[in-house]
Amino acid sequence: MKKQIAILGSTGSIGTQALKVIAEHPDLYEAYALTANNKVDLLIEQARQFRPEAVVIANPDKYLQLKEALSDLPIKVYAGADALAQIVESGPIDIVLTAMVGYAGLRPTMNAIKAGKVIALANKETMVVAGELVNALAAQYRVPILPVDSEHSAIFQCLELNNPVHKIILTASGGPFRTFSLEQLQTVTKEQALKHPNWSMGAKITIDSASMMNKGFEVIEAKWLFGVRPEQIEVVVHPQSVVHSMVEYVDGAVKAQLGVPDMRLPIQYAFSYPKREPLSGERLDFMKCNTLTFEAPDTRRFRNLALAYEALHRGGNMPCIVNAANEVVVASFLKDQISFLGMSDVIEKTMERVTFIQTPTYEDYVETDALTRRVAAEMVINRTY
Structure with missing residues (x-):
């Protein structure tokens, strides 16, 4: 059926x-x-x-x-x-x-x-x-x-029933500005930010990837999907996007899921789980991907990742605040109303100005989202960040 x-x-x-x-x-x-x-x-x-x-x-x-x-x-x-x-x-x-x-x-x-x-x-x-x-x-x-996210699907595929996890390792491409200095980041344009080196995605998620907020959100998502503590989630920059993510177990063994950048695979796996079905398309050729590199993310240049970790540690409605502020600044960046680095400034200031709620209800999330959008939008319009 x-x-x-x-x-x-x-x-x-x-x-x-x-x-x-x-x-x-x-x-x-x-x-x-x-x-x-x-x-x-x-x-x-x-x-x-x-x-x-x-x-x-x-x-x-x-x-x-x-x-x-x-x-x-x-x-x-x-x-x-x-x-x-x-x-x-x-x-x-x-x-x-x-x-x-x-x-x-x-x-x-x-x-x-x-x-x-x-x-x-x-x-x-x-x-x-x-x-x-x-x-x-x-x-x-x-x-x-x-x-369905490629990284979380990779972790899901690597997890072993009842075997304790030491940490989850989320890979990040680093986006189009991985090698840019802070000075260069001050003047990047939306056209540059929308050119992701490995993935074809919508405008909003592409900008999030360029600012590394997307990876920050994936850290928060991983905590809830896999029941791990924030300190058990590590981000590593892997520009080739061949290793989609990894799981390290308590004995030191690491399992990784590898493949070409093709979102149909995690989508189909979610549809067919626990079975695997055939899928057409390119296959990973190890003779061609003979260089895989990994490096630590730079949260000084890409502050959004650090802000997401902070929101995760604080909990409550703080991730909701970060998300709403981010949606506002990304939309503003796409309209040339704010600079690339200015997005992080607004998010950080909004985290300070919106009321923190330790144990929010659904109604609290709705109110937090609406209030945060107003606060962030006013900062962008009035340039008070």
């Missing part, structure tokens, strides 16, 4: 590659629901190709265009944040792939957990913002959370 997949964010980088996995295995998987934020033309194209039961466009202004374009097909069409959060509850859905970007992924992920759906997690912000709350829900409803 085919697994019914709901893809939240089907028009993004992860979503489009997930649809390639479904297209390669039409006997195993079927797209039950597809959602997008604004890319209505691509959502229409996807809906006509994959014929899902339902589509959702988060931006209600695009609803009529979507509805009219699919009027000749028996596809249910919805719009708005509420519809996006509710579609995941549909009975036939087996797996919800959370591939949408940012804080917006939290509510639908929580709804999917409450509905008993398997979560294929590509939206790291869900665990960054509210990892403790999400883990408690997953335990309550006995729902597995399967990581």
Whole structure:
């Protein structure tokens, strides 16, 4: 019987590659629901190709265009944040792939957990913002959370049942500015930041990778996904992106997952777990990758990584504050309203100015997110950072 997949964010980088996995295995998987934020033309194209039961466009202004374009097909069409959060509850859905970007992924992920759906997690912000709350829900409803990020999927694949872990080693490419000095970083442009050396991703995550905030978020996510302490999570810069991450056990043995940079592999593994299915594409050629290097990250040049570790150590709503501030400054950087290094300044100041809550509820997270966005946006506009 085919697994019914709901893809939240089907028009993004992860979503489009997930649809390639479904297209390669039409006997195993079927797209039950597809959602997008604004890319209505691509959502229409996807809906006509994959014929899902339902589509959702988060931006209600695009609803009529979507509805009219699919009027000749028996596809249910919805719009708005509420519809996006509710579609995941549909009975036939087996797996919800959370591939949408940012804080917006939290509510639908929580709804999917409450509905008993398997979560294929590509939206790291869900665990960054509210990892403790999400883990408690997953335990309550006995729902597995399967990581889709290449690094967390690699760790997941390396873990051995009941064998104690000494530490988790997250690899980072270092991004396009790995060798830049602080002086050079002061004048980098969004065009430079959007040119990732190894991966093809959306704009927001590409900027996060360039600033190493993406790796900081992965550190926080790893803590909640794998139940380790912050001091057990190490980041190493590995420019070749061949080793996707590693696990070191208490006896000193290290297991690593290697492969070409292809997000279809972790996506498909989340869909097929615990089985492995064939996958077309390039294979790792060890005769060609004869140089693998590793180095320590420089948190003086890339302060976001240090800020993420600080947020993790402080806990409570602090990771939520960091995430919201980061979403604001990345959007501002993409509009040429703030410098590359200025992003870290705003995040750090916001961490100082927004009220800290040690044991937040879901409502606290919602209020923290909204307040943080206002504080960070005012700093960017008034240049008070």
